[in-house]
Amino acid sequence: xxxxxxxxxxxxxxxLNKWDDFLTNVVGVMSAGEDETGARLYRVDARxxxxxxxxxxxxxxxxxxxxxxxxxxxxxxxxxRNSGQVVTLASDEEARLRGVDALATTNDPAxxxxxxxxxxxxxxxxxxxxxxxxxxxxxxxxxxxxxxAAPDFRKSHDFYKxxxxxxxxxxxxxxxxxxxxxxxxxxxxxxxxxxxxxxxxEMPVPPSRCIHIMLEVExxxxxxxxxxxxxxxxxxxxxxxxxxxxxxxxxxYVQTPGGFDLEFGYDGMQINPEDWQPTAxxxxxxxxxxxxxxxxMKKQAASASxxxxx
Numbered sequence: 001x002x003x004x005x006x007x008x009x010x011x012x013x014x015x016l017n018k019w020d021d022f023l024t025n026v027v028g029v030m031s032a033g034e035d036e037t038g039a040r041l042y043r044v045d046a047r048x049x050x051x052x053x054x055x056x057x058x059x060x061x062x063x064x065x066x067x068x069x070x071x072x073x074x075x076x077x078x079x080x081r082n083s084g085q086v087v088t089l090a091s092d093e094e095a096r097l098r099g100v101d102a103l104a105t106t107n108d109p110a111x112x113x114x115x116x117x118x119x120x121x122x123x124x125x126x127x128x129x130x131x132x133x134x135x136x137x138x139x140x141x142x143x144x145x146x147x148x149a150a151p152d153f154r155k156s157h158d159f160y161k162x163x164x165x166x167x168x169x170x171x172x173x174x175x176x177x178x179x180x181x182x183x184x185x186x187x188x189x190x191x192x193x194x195x196x197x198x199x200x201x202e203m204p205v206p207p208s209r210c211i212h213i214m215l216e217v218e219x220x221x222x223x224x225x226x227x228x229x230x231x232x233x234x235x236x237x238x239x240x241x242x243x244x245x246x247x248x249x250x251x252x253y254v255q256t257p258g259g260f261d262l263e264f265g266y267d268g269m270q271i272n273p274e275d276w277q278p279t280a281x282x283x284x285x286x287x288x289x290x291x292x293x294x295x296x297m298k299k300q301a302a303s304a305s306x307x308x309x310x
């Protein structure tokens with residue numbers, strides 16, 4: 001397998017201070033200041049940054065940066081070109097700002113932003129969460145995962161398999177119930193133990209250009225404390241605390257200032273990427289994870305019922 005892990009994400013924001021408040025005072029990541037372009041950098045471990053927030057005219061997700069295994073950089077870029085996607089090699093200066101040796105930018109077939117790189121770096125300054133979080137679960141498993149929309153599911157799925165991801169769980173479910181439309185999903189792993197480093201869902205691409213990203217902590221208490229902070233700050237809760245069926249992650253979802261969600265979780269399943277056999281779970285969660293859109297649908301149904309009885 002050629003993809004090592006999710007290294008970082010880049011986000012565009014109309015208000016950098018909103019993101020700073022959200023990341024440091026709610027999520028608990030460490031501010032690493034600004035680079036010379038004015039982008040704000042945030043750490044969750046020894047890497048110089050895992051989240052890069054750039055000022056811009058829209059609130060949206062820009063790109064997910066994936067680290068490639070040694071010697072696979074040129075080969076992977078050629079595979080992407082052969083798939084019909086445009087690849088742009090970054091300058092040495094652009095690579096330096098990412099903290100990598102070489103960098104290329106592209107998009108998947110749905111237009112979701114991707115970067116691929118090799119040669120990573122670490123900071124001499126120790127990680128220190130402003131909220132006392134001892135550790136985010138990263139290391140060889142990378143930052144976490146990113147989830148994107150794939151209107152042409154088969155084309156996107158084939159693309160990600162071609163460039164070095166492999167299927168972990170490939171369900172086809174109806175989120176709205178047994179009579180609702182079937183949606184295909186692919187949860188895909190890289191060459192590390194994290195259950196999935198990327199996932200795609202058969203749905204229209206949202207304005208935010210991302211469904212969600214995930215950060216993992218090493219204790220259930222940290223998830224509970226983060227959930228309390230989300231509620232105290234009045235951040236929109238996209239899903240209550242629950243446990244997923246496929247990766248067994250205990251987590252909740254909160255809407256970020258960029259419009260997409262952040263999953264904050266604990267105790268995700270770890271796999272052996274060399275011999276994993278893909279599953280196809282039929283349920284999203286074992287318990288919990290009541291979604292905001294589900295609650296809204298219930299309210300609309302109740303309102304419609306009341307109107308019919310008047």
